Amino acid sequence: MGPNPFKPTAGKMPPILIGRESVIDAFDRGLANGAGAPERLMLITGQRGSGKTVLLTELGRMAKKDGWDVISETASGGMVQRIVESLRGTSPRVTRASIGPSASLGGTSLSLGSVELSRPEAPLTIRAAIEDRLARLPKGKGVLITIDEVQSASRDDLVAISTAVQHVIRDEDMTDLPDTQKHGIALAFAGLPIAIDNLVNDDVLTFLRRCVRYDLGEVRxxxxxxxxxxxxxxxxxxxxxxxxxxxxxxxxxxxxxxxxxxxxxxxxxxxxxxxxxxxxxxxxxxxxxxxxxxxxxxxxxVRSLTVAQREFILAMVPDLPEPSQVAHIAERCRKSMSWAGKYRASLIASNLIEPAGRGYVRISMPHLAEYLQTRREA
Missing domain, CATH: 1.10.8 (Helicase, Ruva Protein; domain 3)
Structure with missing residues (x-):
């Protein structure tokens, strides 16, 4: 018997990637159409388990196959510095080694010398790092940077990356080369829907509003x-x-x-x-x-919810499997209708619940209702 072909591991490329053809085709067009193609800047949103990480992996595979360099990151502290180091291909190197005195232990001689590691001097900005990497690539090729779990990124890091990419695109536009021969820069962000909404609405991160957005839903x-x-x-x-x-x-x-x-x-x-x-x-x-x-x-x-969001969604459990009336949720929580309306909207934005008729909501994430019924202490 052959090995199991299904791969339910985070980020592992499955043998079947279905229902995402529109995103894949759009990115393929973006690579082919040259500098300025809107599909080179993407925002991908979806619930946990909707395939965001796998899709980023596929976009990276496509870019590499087309001769692009790919930098893949998961948002966390120090992200910009890691991207800079990846762009430069830097790694710790030995800069000085010394042999100090020796000691004897049980007949074994031990050297007490030292080795110092350092990195080459980093470029002043991520913009300089991107431009340096592009200069080493053939005409018409570029760099794709994918950033997963973007909701965990610091605002400063996103501002730095967005600003750098804008300047790189502008610098390439000032060359006399045809768009298909200019060096390219592509960005693909992935994150939870409400996090993406907050980023797009940030007055400083207006660049993100020009990204093509794809909301990943269920497959037919x-x-x-x-x-x-x-x-x-x-x-x-x-x-x-x-x-x-x-x-x-x-x-x-x-x-x-x-x-x-x-x-x-x-x-x-x-x-x-x-x-x-x-x-x-x-x-x-x-x-x-x-x-x-x-x-x-x-x-x-459930763990990622705020206290108020969790209170709202747990108040829906007595009605399962039927939808819940928002007025009843407010009553059970002993809160106002404005409170209920606020957290109704936030949970809908997070794709955990959905409208179910005027004044009603239902849980939309698969198996979340069963989870809440059996593990309310979670």
Whole structure:
């Protein structure tokens, strides 16, 4: 039997990347159309588990294949400095070594010398680092910088990166070369929807408003079903159209769940030594996938909520699986309707709940309702 083809690991490129063709095609056009193509500046948003990291990986793969250099970062402290070092290709190097006195321990001689490591002098700005890297590339090629979890980036870092990219684009525009021969710079940010909204609305980060935005939603169930059939069959097992449909419905079209369901139904068949994935294997796989999804996606989503957001969403639990009336949520929380309206809006922006008719909301993240019902202490 062949290895399990499904890869539900954060950032790991899955064998199937479905439902994201519009983003991939747009980026491909951006690379082909030369300097100034709007698709070279992207904002990608989506819930946890919606495939943002995988999509950034795919964009990086495409750029490398086209001869571009790619710098991939996850936002955290010191991000700009790490990008600068990656652009320059710097790494610690030995600048001085000395051999000091020796000591003897149990008949073994130990040198007490020292080694000093330092880095080459860093460029003054990230702009200089980008321009230095571009100067080493062939005409028409460029640098793609991808930044994941952008909501964790400092405002100063984002200002520095955005300002540098604007100047680099302007400098390239002042050359007499055709757009397809100018050096390029591309940026792709990925983050949670509400974080992206806050960044775009920042008066200092107006540059981000010119980025093309893509909001990652669920994949169509028929597309998931077809992907299951082709992936399973191409990897040495069989699955019927009916069972593939059941598996697709269990995934809710959510990219991470697509991989989880596929992984666990394949594993269930493997454990039983079966070359065919049956309805029983799909059922076991769907249950295991739901548990894994709750632990790796739902739990972090709930932990990231503010106290007020968590209070609001927990007040919806008594109504499950039916929608909740916002007025009842306010009453249960002993808060005003303006309070309820504020946190209703923030949870909708985070893609955790959605409108369900006038004055009603429902939980929208897959398996979050079950998680809240069984683990309210989370």
């Amino acid at each position: 169930i028929p597309d998931v079903k077809n992907a299951y059939i082709s992936t399973v069959n191409d990897s040495g097992k069989m699955i019927s159209e009916k069972d593939a449909q059941t598996a697709a419905e269990a995934s809710s079209g959510f990219p991470f769940m697509i991989q989880l369901v596929g992984y666990y139904m394949w594993q269930s068949a493997d454990v039983n030594g079966s070359d065919a994935i049956t309805a029983e294997h799909v059922s076991i796989g769907a249950t295991d996938a739901a548990n894994a999804f709750q632990d790796s996606v739902c739990a972090p989503a």
